[in-house]
Amino acid sequence: MRKLSRVTLVANAAVVAVGLVALTLLPSAEGGDSGRGSGDGRVPAKAAPAAPSHSALPPVTATVESARAVGANELGLVPVIMYHRLLKKRIASIDRTPSQFRAELEKLAKAGYVPVTAAEFVTGKIDIPAGAHPVVLTFDDGHPSHFALDANGLPRNDTAVGIILDVAAKYPSFRPVATFWVNQSPFGLSDRKRQEAAVKWLVDHGFEVANHTYSHLDLRRLSPKGVAEQIARQERLLKKLGAPPSVTMALPYGSSPRNAKTGREGKWDGTSYRFEGVFLAGAEPSVPPYAKSFDRSAIWRIQSNGKQGECRRWCSAYWLAWLDKHPKERYTSDGDPEHISIPKRLRGNIISKAAKKVIAY
Ligand SMILES: [Zn+2]
Numbered sequence: 001m002r003k004l005s006r007v008t009l010v011a012n013a014a015v016v017a018v019g020l021v022a023l024t025l026l027p028s029a030e031g032g033d034s035g036r037g038s039g040d041g042r043v044p045a046k047a048a049p050a051a052p053s054h055s056a057l058p059p060v061t062a063t064v065e066s067a068r069a070v071g072a073n074e075l076g077l078v079p080v081i082m083y084h085r086l087l088k089k090r091i092a093s094i095d096r097t098p099s100q101f102r103a104e105l106e107k108l109a110k111a112g113y114v115p116v117t118a119a120e121f122v123t124g125k126i127d128i129p130a131g132a133h134p135v136v137l138t139f140d141d142g143h144p145s146h147f148a149l150d151a152n153g154l155p156r157n158d159t160a161v162g163i164i165l166d167v168a169a170k171y172p173s174f175r176p177v178a179t180f181w182v183n184q185s186p187f188g189l190s191d192r193k194r195q196e197a198a199v200k201w202l203v204d205h206g207f208e209v210a211n212h213t214y215s216h217l218d219l220r221r222l223s224p225k226g227v228a229e230q231i232a233r234q235e236r237l238l239k240k241l242g243a244p245p246s247v248t249m250a251l252p253y254g255s256s257p258r259n260a261k262t263g264r265e266g267k268w269d270g271t272s273y274r275f276e277g278v279f280l281a282g283a284e285p286s287v288p289p290y291a292k293s294f295d296r297s298a299i300w301r302i303q304s305n306g307k308q309g310e311c312r313r314w315c316s317a318y319w320l321a322w323l324d325k326h327p328k329e330r331y332t333s334d335g336d337p338e339h340i341s342i343p344k345r346l347r348g349n350i351i352s353k354a355a356k357k358v359i360a361y
Contacts, residue, residue: 062334062335062359066335067334073343074334075290079135079316080135084140086098101160105164111324114134115174115176117177118136121288123276133323137177142212146180148198149201181248192240195241203243203244211249211250219252219255227257231268231273233268250278283302285302286300291349302316342360
């Protein structure tokens with residue numbers, strides 16, 4: 001895998017370029033609420049279940065035998081899938097239709113994937129059943145198609161959150177959580193009260209709402225002070241809306257600041273930030289945070305897409321099939337969040353200060 005890195009850097013650049021093209025086609029977000037009002041007469045969303053907490057699973061203590069029995073590999077690859085808009089009629093190549101999104105979630109559920117948030121992933125809080133594989137569902141730019149509340153204060157079922165809840169109801173092992181990286185108009189909302197209500201619902205139900213910078217500028221083109229301002233302004237907004245301090249951040253266009261460290265921590269006008277993980281825009285699965293090759297300033301993601309054009313081998317259809325065909329390369333949980341279980345051959349790949357006990361079999 002790692003020997004592909006130079007090739008994939010090129011691919012990342014390609015994905016970024018695709019993203020730039022797509023974003024130039026975006027209608028202005030300033031109008032707010034642009035997704036509202038389309039498709040009336042929908043059935044109201046079902047009441048959402050309470051957030052699945054980490055204590056929801058009965059405690060399990062992994063052993064060499066139990067780890068071997070499920071083929072546990074907690075240094076294996078994890079797909080962090082990147083979504084943009086969900087549109088019935090796609091405009092840009094990175095758009096997905098609601099039915100494509102639902103089909104991908106069902107495919108993940110059937111293949112034994114269980115979602116964790118980006119924050120849980122980067123902090124190693126991957127508490128999923130033995131034999132299951134983590135997946136991180138991430139949404140950039142806070143589009144109205146990601147999340148909206150109906151008149152009763154429930155998630156609209158034609159949004160990404162509505163679809164995630166629906167798939168989780170059908171596949172009870174599929175934990176309904178995701179990460180939303182938003183800018184100054186979260187979910188296309190311009191009204192402060194409605195922004196607060198949206199963030200509150202998501203945070204209360206175990207979803208992550210975090211920093212994608214205030215104005216979505218290319219951080220590489222900014223001074224260190226400009227980078228810190230973009231991030232700190234968004235932290236202030238998120239705090240006003242009731243979100244906890246961001247644990248993760250996604251780089252607009254996947255473009256790192258010239259000094260990557262300024263993207264991870266900094267301070268502007270009295271507001272400071274420090275992220276446990278900063279995410280790129282492409283183009284391969286990520287190693288987990290206990291791996292020596294894990295770079296917290298540049299975490300890989302996979303664009304959700306089919307296999308056409310640039311996506312012939314860099315997007316989700318390609319990678320999910322690849323992981324199915326290479327089960328030994330994939331992260332498989334031991335079911336015990338206190339231990340890291342790995343095949344003996346991977347012992348040298350683990351960071352020395354992993355705060356967990358290692359089971360090598
Ligand atoms: Zn973006």
